[in-house]
Amino acid sequence: MRYIRPLSIEDAAGLLAGSTGTAAILAGGSDLLVRMKGGFIEPDLIVDIKAIEGLGEIRETAEGFSIGAAVPCAVLGESKVLKKAWPGVVEAANLIGSKQVQGRCTIVGNLCNASPAADSVPALVAAGAKAVVVGPGGKRTIAVEAVPTGPGKTSLAKGEIVEAILLDKRPPRSGDAYLRFIPRTEMDIAVVSAGVNLTLDEQGRVKSARLALGAVAPTVILVEAAAEVLIGSRLDEATLERLAKVCSGACRPIDDKRGTVEFRRKVAGVLAKRAATTAYKRAGGK
Amino acid sequence: MMPKSAQRFSDKHHGPNEGLALMVEVTLWGSLGALAGGKSKVEIEAKDIRELFRKLAEQYPGLEPLIEKGIAVAIDGTIYRDTWSKELPQGAEIFLLPRLAGG
Amino acid sequence: MNFDPRYSGRSFTSVGTRPIRPDGVDKVTGRARYGADFNMAGQLVGRVLRSPHAHAKIRKIDTSKAEKLAGVKAVITAADLPDLTDGDAAMYDILDNCMARTKALYDGHAVAAVAAVDARTARQALKLIEVDYEVLPHVVDVDEAMKHTAPLLNDAIFTEGLEEKPVKPSNVTKRTQYGHGDIHEGFGQADFVVERSFKTEQTHQGYIEPHACVASVSSDGTADLWVCTQGHFVYRQHCAQLLGMEASKLRVTSSEIGGGFGGKTHVWAEPVALALSRKAGRPVKLVMTRDEVFRASGPTSATSIDVRIGARKDGTITAAEATLRYSCGPYAGMWAEIGAMTAFACYKLDNVRTVGYEVLVNRPKTAAYRAPSAPMAAFAVESAVDELAKEIGMDPVEFRIRNAAQEGTRSSYGPVYGPIGIGPTLEAAKNHPHMKAPLGKNQGRGMACGFWFNFGGQTCTDLNIGMDGSVSLAVGTVDVGGSRASLSLVAAEELGIDYGQVKAVVADTSSLGYNDMTDGSRGTFSSSMATISAARNAIKTLRDRAAQTWDIPIDDVVWEKGHAIAKGEKYGNLAALSLKEIAAASGKTGGPIAGHSELVADGAGVSFATHICDIEVDPETGSTRVLRYTVVQDAGKAVHPTYVEGQYQGGAAQGIGWALNEEYIYGKDGRLQNPGFLDYRIPVCSDLPMIDTQILEIPNPNHPYGVRGVGETSIVPPLAAIANAVSNAVGVRMTHIPMSPPRILAAIEAER
C-alpha cells in the first residue's frame, strides 16, 4: 500500500489513472477510513488530495460559488456569504455526522460515496449544483445528480476526480432548505430526506422550484412532478397536501434496518412540505 | 430516619433463642418444591443456614445439587446468598430462592 | 463476621458529603489506564475468527496456511481449550461461548484465534483459516423459537420444570413459576380486567470501552492477566478453571473499567488470550473491535410477555398474572425466572402468578444488564397497571399508592418484605412539582415504578495506616462509577479523620482475598461494610497502641474524632493522641497498624424507584422528544450523593435509549445488521434533558450506615414510564419496545 499526497490535480488524476490495484481518493476520510476499518476495502494506493492548491477553498466567482473538493463541511458553515446565499445546502452539509466528522468530511466526498442517504446531496440536487470533473480526458462539468448511479456506484471513469462543486449566484426572492428524518437528534444516517429550492416572482408566487428526496430510491431523486405542484402557488394548505402526496408517490424505498417502506413514503411527504415551507419563507414568501 | 418497624425487624436477629436449634418452616420456590417430593413447605430443625442446608440435603437428596450450586435464603424478606452462619430466628419466615445474577 | 452489621442511627461527618474522587485527576488528564492502555514487552496481537453464520455445524478447521504465515506465533481452536469443566454446565457454556466446539451458535461466535507480531499479520492470518461449515436452519425470535417446528439449537435440552418430563427436546430450557393465592378466584372478584401482550427487543449494555486484556503465561505455569472486568477474582476463577491452572498462580489485575453494566461479569475472550499466550510463549494483547462487542458479547434478553391484571371498582387489585418468555442466546439461563420474580414486586397482591420460559435462540449468549430482566417485566406490568387505572378512572399514581407493597407484604416472589421504599417513592412522586406542570399539544406524561433485589456477597478489604498517618484502603470490588470515593468517605467517617487522608485502590487478585464481582449494586454496599469492619479492627489496634503508650488498660481508651482518649477522671492529665501521633510511634509500639476484614455482606435490602417523564410526539413522523425526566429512588443512605445521583441519571438514560431506539436488528440470514454505534442508537447528549433526581433515605437495617445498593434500580422504570407517556401523548397503547418512530407512526396510522 502507498500513501501519496500530490500537489496538483493533474498529478492526482495521473496517479489514479495509472494505478493497477484498488485506488482511493482521500479528502476527509470519514467514509474511506470506516470502510478500511471494516475490511470492505483494502486500497493499494491512497491519494490524499488535500495538498493540492485551491482544493481547500471556497471561491466566490462571477457565476456564483466554487467549493473545492477538500473543503471540510464545517468550513461551509463558517462562510457567511455561502450561508446567506444557500442556507439549505449549508445546513445539509452541517448535518453530516458529528462536529468531529464535520471537521473532516467534504460535500464532494459525500457525493462520490454515492449513498442514497447522503445528507448534502438532495440539497445540492435541489440547488442545481454542478460537479467539475477532472480526468485523463480533461475537464467536464456535469449536474451533481449525474454523479451517483446507484448505492456506492458513480459515473466517474478511472482516473477522474471531482475537483469542485459549483453553485449558481442567487436571483432575488430565492430560498432553499433541507430536512432529514433521523430517530435521534444527531449522529444518524437519514432515514428519509428532502431538499427544496425555490424562487418567487414579485407577487410571491413560486416561479421556479426543484425538489429532491434522499434515502427513498437507489440514488437521490429529483422529483419533477413536485416542482410542477409548487410552481405558481403560494404554498397554501392544498398545495402542500398535494406536494406531500406527489412526493410520497415518487418514492421507491426499501425496508431496512433504518426504516420501513411505509414509513419512508409517508415521511418523505411530510418533510417535503416542511422543507418547502422553510424555503418559501427564506425566499421572502409569506 | 429510622422507622420503628425497622428497629424491631433488626432485633429479631438477636432474639432470645440465639444458638438453639429450632423447628423452622421453610418455603420452597416452584421448581425446588418438585425436587422435595412436591412439597412447597418443609419443617426443619436448624439453628443457622448451614444446618438448614445440611438437613435439607439429608432429607431431600434431590435438593443437594442445587444447594451445591448455590441457593439464596430469604429471612424475613432479606436475601442471604452466602452467609452460612446466619442464624434462623424464631418465628422468622424462611424462604429458599434461586441465586440470582446482577448487572 | 467479626462485627455487628446492624444499622444504628447516627450523624455523619464525611458520609453524605461530595468530595472529588481519588481517581479523578488521572481520568481527566488521560493518564488512567483502561484495558487497552496497557502493554507488555514482546507482546503479540491476538485476533479472533468469528462465525458468519447464525447456526452451523463446524465440520473441519484447517489452520495450516495461517500457521505458515510469517509473523504468526500461535493459532488456536477449541482443541486448544479442552473441556476441563467436569460437569459444571454453566462453565461449559462459558467455555463453548469463548470458542465454539462442534457448532457455531450465532453470528459472531468465536471459532479460532491467532496471535501474531502485529495487527495486519493477525488480520491476514484470520483470512487464511479455512472453516468448513454445514449451515443449519436458525431461529432468532423468542416466540418463533418456542414453536415445535423451530430449528433446535441443542437436542439434549428437555424443558425442566414441567409437571411431566417431556419426551422431545426443545428450545425451552426451563419453566418456572412464582406467586401465591388463587388467581382464578381473584379475577372472579375483579370489576375490570386488562389483558395485553408486549414485546421488547434485545439491547446491549453499550459500554464505550470494548473488552480488552493482556495475557502472559510463563513456562513455569504462572500467569498474569491485565483486563477490564467487573470482577477480577471471578475472571481468575473462570480462567483458571477453563485453562487447568491453579488460581493462585494466575494474577489478575483489573484495569480501569470503561463501563460494564453487567456485560463484564464473565469471561469472553480472556481464556482465548491466555491460551494464545501459553501456545506462543509470549504475552498476547487481545482487544475486541466494536463490531465484535455487539456481535459476540453482552446483550440482554429479547422478550415476549403477556400480562393480565384485575381490579375492583375501588381500585384494589384482585389478581395479577404474567407469562414471560425471555431469550437466553444459545445457552440456558435464568433470565425469565428473574423477570417472573420481579414483575409484580412493587405491589401488594393476594392472588398472583408469574410463569417464566427460558428460550434458546441463535443470538449471542445473554449477559446480565443492570437489574437484568426487570426492566422488560416492569414495562409490561406497569403499562397494564396504567391502563387499568385509566379504565377504573383513577389517577395512575393514586392507583399505585393504593396497591403498593409495604413492610409485611408478601412479595410476588415469595418472602415477606421488611422496611421498603415503594410507598415513599410514590408519595414523593405524587407531591413532586413535575406532576403538576402543564403539558402542551402532542405531549404526554407517564410514570412507572421499578424494583430490584440488590446483592451483597463475599468481600475482603485491607486498611493500612502509614507512619505519616495516611490511610491506604485496598478493596477488591472493581470501581465502576466512583466507589473509591465513597469507600474513602466511609473509612474517613469510621476513623474520624479527613477524607483527604485516605487513598483507596482496587487491589489485584494476589494482594487481597477473594471478592465477588461488582454486580447486583453491591460495590459500595458490600465494600463499605468490609471497610467499616476493617476500620473498626484498626481502631482496636490504635487504642491498644495508645494504651501501651500511656501504660493503662485498653478498656480505658476510647476512639473519638480520630483520637484515642483516655476515659475517666484519673487520666485527666493525658492529652488525646491523634491517629497521626499513634501512627508515627507505631514502629516502637508493635509495628505497622492495619485493619483487615473478610466477610459476606449479605442483607443488601431491596430497592424501589418511581420515575416521571414528559414526552412530545410528532404525530406526522412518530418522532419523540423527552422533555422532562424525574427519578425518585430510595438509597438507604447516600454515601456520596453526587455519585448516587449519577447512578440514577445514568440508569434513566440507558432506559430511555432502550425505550426509544436501541435494538438488535437481525437480517433474514440471522446476521446482526447493526453492530456499531451508528445504527445501534444509544442516546446522544442532544437527545436528553437534564434528569432530575430525588434521593430518599430509608435505612437498610442490615448495614451499619443504612446503605442500600443504588446502581441498578434506576433502569427498571424508564421503559414503562416512557411507554405510558407516549401512549398518553398519542392516545394509543404502545406494546413494542423500542418505540422507534416507524413503530409509533404505524401505531398512530393503525388507529386512524
Place this chain on the structure above:
Amino acid sequence: MAGVAVSTTINGDTVEYLCQPDETLLDVLRDRLGLTGAKEGCGTGDCGACSIILDDRLVCSCLVLGAEAEGRHVETIEGMAHGDSLHPLQQKFLEHAALQCGICTPGFLIAAKDLLAKNPDPTEEEIRFGLAGNLCRCTGYDKIVRAVQDAASVMKGA
C-alpha cells in the same frame, strides 16, 4: 509495505515517527507514541472517545491517517493541563462528578474545549448539540453539561 516518515507537532512538541500508510493517527498516538489518553470506542467516528484537535479543528483521530499529520499541529488530552494546573474544564469535570467510568472523558474534554473556543457562552442546547458526537453511557450527560456550563462561566471571568 513501506513506512511513511512523518514530522508533526503534538501538544507543542516536534515529534517524528514512522507509520504504515493505512495506520490511523489514533493507533500512532496510542501504540507508537504512548499517548493513550485518546480511546478507541468504535473506530468508525461514532463515539468521539478518540477526539483530538488537528490544526484547530476537532476530529476523531480514528478517522485520520497517521501520515496525514505531516506538518500539522495535534492537540491531545495529554496537553490540556498546563504543568500542574488543570484546565478549567478538567477542574469542573472533577467538581461536578461529570464522569463515572471515565473512558469517554478525554474525548468530552477535548470536544468541550473546542466548543468553548468557538462559542465561549453557549446555551444548554448549544452544548448538547456541540457534544452530540461524544457518547457517554454512564452519566446521562446531565453532569457533563453542567460542568461545561460552569467552566464556561469561569473561563469568561478569567
